[in-house]
Amino acid sequence: MTFNPNGIDRRVPANSDGAVPAGSVIILSASAGAGHDGAANELADRLRTHGFQVRLYDLADVLPWGLGRVLRGTYRGILTRASWVYGLLFAIGNTFVGSAPATRFLLRPARQRILDRLPADIRLVVSTYPIASQILGPLRRDGRLSVPVVTYLTDFAVNRIWVSPGVDLHCAAHGTTRSEALALGAGNVHVTGRMVADRFRPGSARARVRARQRFGLPAQGRLALLVAGSWGVGEVERTAAEIIRSRAAVPVVVCGRNAPLYRRLRRLGLGYVLGWVDDMADLLRATDVLVENAGGLTALEAMATGVPVATxxxxxxxxxxxxxxxxxxxxxxxxxxxxxxxxxxxxxIEGERGSRQREAGLRLFESDPTQWINELVRREERALFIPSSSHTLRALRSGMVADVASRMLTGWGVRRGRSPRRYRTRTPARAGKRSG
Incomplete structure (x- = not known):
């Protein structure tokens, strides 16, 4: 696959017959912080430029018995109040070889719920959350889901729960991410680059001045933007105080939706304190360096804006x-x-390290993951066309081809006086009813 060396081409591409790709794409994400949903939303916007109808599903709404919301609340509680517990669970899951198979087994009740939500014109399903991949992979592997499955690896680091058999394409941010995914057994992993909204791009000196004025920041001096995700987790107060003591910069702290953290920082006078920020692109252009603690969406947005990142x-x-x-x-x-x-x-802020990181970060956005995804769909579409004496017919999926052959044999058997077999009509989204 080739990409436009002068930037991302956002024009709607055409298929081999000149038609814009049609059909639906489902993106399965999770409202566990803003990172996974942010990637899903940007992915949806870009896939729409390729002519697809895109629907986004929250895993919390897919899991049965309200389990998704319970897990989300538990995850947030552990992360904000006892992060060491989360770290321990993460380490166990990433070390224990059977963690991914066990996860797939526990998620079996969600598989049919996913299938029931697929529209008739489905062309692709994308996961931006590891647990979602553990639901979709087995469906694809067992033939119950006959359209491609893509895992968009939102994290730079890959753990075992990200990797599920049956996934057709893994979209990785960098070669290091690809290597980690391959080491864990992932198939078809490609470095497809990253994506953030178009407003995240390097700004001019004038834009920097305007941004500082807008947020009430000083016109002079070095500013370090401190973020801790939409939930404001981690040692934020301690980090802000240590940045001040370092005298390298003054912290500008974004507390997200963590109102208690916002009040504490304001009371302590630890730098410039903000709550939820709608225009993070402008705020990034106002600052000199990003200090973060999770490797999430804001880190990517900083890289796209040309702001060096420190963890x-x-x-x-x-x-x-x-x-x-x-x-x-x-x-x-x-x-x-x-x-x-x-x-x-x-x-x-001022040295060679920052220059190298800016260049490395900007290179992540030279290609567009949706071009890889669109090409995967187009290859699948081309594989489904078989020539006819009068016109080109869309071939049925592999499971449906076998079904049609069986129907033909059944018809022959009926004419020969044999007992007919019963066959169930299969939809394009489901190639069978086997349990997986």
Whole structure:
């Protein structure tokens, strides 16, 4: 696959017959923080430019018995109040070889609920959340889901729960991510780049001045944007105080939806404190460096905006895993010790380290993952066309071809006086009713 070297081509591509791709795409995400949903929303917007009808489903609404909302609340509670517990569970899940098969077994009741939500014109299903991949992969592997399944790896680091057999394409951010996915047994992993909204791009000096005025920030001086996800988790107060003591920059802290954190920081006077920010792109352009603790969506947005990224005091679990992989990829600096905080922030803001990271981060956005996904659908479509004496017919999916052959044999048997067999009509979304 080739890409436009001068930037991302957002024109709607045509199929081989000149028609715009038709059909529906389902994106299955999870409202566990803003990162997974953010990726799903941007993916949906871009796939629509390719002519698809896109529907987004929240895993919390798919799991039976209200289990999804219970798990989401439990996850948030553990992450904000006892993050060490989450870190322990993450480590066990990533170390224990049977964690992914066990997860797939426990999620079996959700499989039929997914199938029941698929429209008749379904062409593709995408997962932006690891547990969702554990539901979709077995459906695809067992033939119950006959359209391609794509896992969009939102994290730089890959754990065992991200990898599920049956997935047709894994979209990785970087070569380091691809290597980790392959080591865990993932098939067909490609470095497809990353995507954020178009408004996240480097700004001019004038745009920087305007952004600082808009947020009430000083016109002069170095500013470090401190983020901790939409829930404001981690050692935010301690990090803000240590940035101030380092004298490398003044922190601008975004608390997200964590109102108690916002009130505490305002009371303590730890830098410039903001709550939920709708225009993160403008705020990024106002600052000199991003300090984060999870390797989430804001880190990607900073890279696209040309702001160097530092990971400091990462949260347990995926935060520390992402810190390792991002640093290895050269898109972030993992600051492991407090005494390193000031010197590394200095290097990122004004030194060669910052220049290298800006270049490495911007390269992630030179290609568009939706072009890979669109090509996968087009290959599947071309494989379903067989020539006829008068016109081109869309072939039925592999399971349906066998079904048609069986019907032909049954008809022959009836004419020969044999007992007919019963066959159930199969829809394009379901190639069989076997349990998996």
């Amino acid at each position: 400091y005091r990462p949260i347990p679990g995926h935060g520390r895993a992402n810190a390792v992989t991002m640093a290895r990829a050269g898109v972030s600096s993992w600051i492991r010790r407090r005494k390193e905080l000031g010197p590394i922030l200095d290097e990122l």
